[in-house]
Amino acid sequence: MPTVRARATAGPHQPFEPATIDRREPGPRDVVIDIAYAGICHSDIHHAHNDYGKTRFPLVPGHEIAGTVAGVGADVTAFAVGDRAGVGCMIESCGRCDHCRAGRQQFCVEGYTPTAAGVDRAGRITQGGYSRSIVVDETFVLRIPDALPLRNAAPLLCAGITLYSPLRHWQAGPGKRIALLGFGGLGHIGVQLSSALGAHTTVLDLSLDKRDDGLRLGADDYVATTNDSLFTDLASSFDLILCTVPVNLDLDRYLGLLAANGTWVNIGVPEKPFTISPFTLLRNRRSMAASLIGGVTETQEMLDFCAEHGIGAEVEVIDGDRIDEAYERVLRGDVRYRFVLDATTL
Numbered sequence: 001m002p003t004v005r006a007r008a009t010a011g012p013h014q015p016f017e018p019a020t021i022d023r024r025e026p027g028p029r030d031v032v033i034d035i036a037y038a039g040i041c042h043s044d045i046h047h048a049h050n051d052y053g054k055t056r057f058p059l060v061p062g063h064e065i066a067g068t069v070a071g072v073g074a075d076v077t078a079f080a081v082g083d084r085a086g087v088g089c090m091i092e093s094c095g096r097c098d099h100c101r102a103g104r105q106q107f108c109v110e111g112y113t114p115t116a117a118g119v120d121r122a123g124r125i126t127q128g129g130y131s132r133s134i135v136v137d138e139t140f141v142l143r144i145p146d147a148l149p150l151r152n153a154a155p156l157l158c159a160g161i162t163l164y165s166p167l168r169h170w171q172a173g174p175g176k177r178i179a180l181l182g183f184g185g186l187g188h189i190g191v192q193l194s195s196a197l198g199a200h201t202t203v204l205d206l207s208l209d210k211r212d213d214g215l216r217l218g219a220d221d222y223v224a225t226t227n228d229s230l231f232t233d234l235a236s237s238f239d240l241i242l243c244t245v246p247v248n249l250d251l252d253r254y255l256g257l258l259a260a261n262g263t264w265v266n267i268g269v270p271e272k273p274f275t276i277s278p279f280t281l282l283r284n285r286r287s288m289a290a291s292l293i294g295g296v297t298e299t300q301e302m303l304d305f306c307a308e309h310g311i312g313a314e315v316e317v318i319d320g321d322r323i324d325e326a327y328e329r330v331l332r333g334d335v336r337y338r339f340v341l342d343a344t345t346l
Contacts, residue, residue, distance in 0.1 A: 001025060005346045006131035007320050008058040012050040016323040018346070021060055021127050023135045031079050031141045032071035033087065038129030039064030039155035039313070040339040042185065042246070045327050047117040055117055062129025062341070063089045063115040066144055066154040076138045084144040086303070088157035089293050091115050091126065091140050103297030105140075130323070132346055142300055145307035152312030155185070155338040156303060158293065159313060163190035163242065164302040165294035166265045167197060170240045174198040179241045179257065181225075183210050185330075186244035186267060188337040189313055191217050196309040202238070204230070213314075213336070231256060236284060244268050251276045251288075260284040265291050313338045319345035 001022040008019035026032050044061035046052060065087040069079050079085060092113035093100050099107040106112060113120045116128025128134075144153050163186060172178050178199040180190045187203065194201040195218025202221040203214045211222040223230050236259050243249070246268035255264055255276070262284065266274075274288075281288065294302065306312060314337045318326050326339040 002133070002135075004132045006060045006127065007323055007346055008060045008130075009048050010058050012048070012055070016130075016320075018320070019058065019060070021131060023133065024124070026071060026073055026135050028073040028075040029137050029139075030073045030135050031069055031076060031085065031138050032133060032135050033065065033067045033085050033141070034070040034133050035065055035067040035129055035131060035343040037066045037151045037154040037317070038062040038341045038343055039158065039315075040323070040326055040330065040341060041155070041158050042330060043158075044116075045330060048327070056119075056125050059117060060127035060130050061116045062131070063087070064154045064157040064159070065115070065129035065134060066150040066157070067133075067343070070133065072138075078138055079141060079143070084146065084150065086142040086144045086153060086157050087115060087129070087134060087136050087140060088142065088161065088299055089115055090296075091136050092120055095139070099295070102295075104295040106293050106295050129343070130320075130341060130346070132343055140296060142296070142303060145304060147307040147310075148303065148312055151315055151317055151340050153303070153306075154340050155313035155315065156189070156306055157299070159186050159189050159338065160193075160306060160311075161294040161299045161302050162186060162267055162292065163193050163244075164305070165298055166240075166242060166267070166291040167193055168298070169291070170263055170265065172197045172199040172240060176200070176239045177237060177259070178202070179204050179238045180244065181205075181241060181254070182244040182268070183214055183222075184244065184333065185313075185335070185338045188213065188217060189311070190242055190244065191219050192309075192311040193305075195219070196305070196311060202234075210336075236260070238262055240265065242267060246270055248272050248274075252280045255280045255286055255288070258284060258286045261286075263287040263289055265289045267291060313340075315340040317342050321345075
């Protein structure tokens with residue numbers, strides 16, 4: 001098996017150390033990618049800290065992968081050596097169900113295999129993008145357009161599709177009023193996407209500290225949620241609210257911002273179950289929903305859309321020795337707006 005350099009953590013809250021991991025021998029349908037950059041996602045931290053109680057250690061996180069094709073199997077038709085390529089949250093699914101055949105692998109009836117912290121269909125623990133290379137079936141490899149710098153494209157493989165999918169599903173566009181709750185690693189990409197789709201876009205954030213960035217990236221309005229007047233001034237205003245913050249909120253209050261037939265979409269994962277009065281939904285026929293990622297087809301569509309509209313993550317690039325520092329800063333909210341690991345430094 002090919003052996004590659006990586007950074008791994010041996011257990012919950014343990015530091016990242018240099019490591020080597022085995023990658024499988026490439027098969028006929030496999031693509032070998034030399035990784036240039038790997039985004040650091042908040043879910044990487046959850047897995048590294050074993051917050052879900054399911055992590056298998058040692059762990060190499062990373063599911064926002066951008067790089068260059070270094071090899072292809074004999075049956076690969078979509079990629080050639082030298083192509084710019086990426087890998088997102090999935091590397092495998094059943095391939096047989098209706099969802100998989102339609103390119104909606106995120107809904108695979110048997111469950112998709114995550115790029116890191118999972119177990120593939122051969123029983124191997126999956127190790128992610130904090131490494132120098134990865135071997136992936138071509139079905140799950142994305143083409144990164146030339147117009148997108150690899151470092152700015154990497155976070156799009158998770159954060160980008162996480163916002164693009166619900167915006168498309170709930171038909172964000174001209175005449176729609178969209179609110180993004182939270183302006184961080186997810187929200188700053190969501191604002192760009194919503195604006196490019198033609199929707200009137202409002203940021204709802206704890207303070208106005210990032211207002212200039214929000215307006216620069218396409219927001220029409222930027223409102224502090226600490227200002228109680230917003231709940232009267234903007235009552236029944238929005239067709240869609242995308243909640244990107246992983247905290248429990250006063251949902252009865254926030255759902256009051258939805259217009260008739262409006263939808264609240266939860267993207268952040270709070271620690272406790274939701275609490276809401278049914279009358280909050282009955283009024284104005286409001287809906288509550290949630291969304292995770294998109295399938296391969298939609299992710300490629302998102303990348304092409306971002307290239308066309310000049311959309312990318314705003315990033316701070318770090319080397320392999322600074323992963324622990326980056327995790328601490330993410331938890332403090334001290335990043336504008338995504339950390340990206342330079343995989344060549346591993």
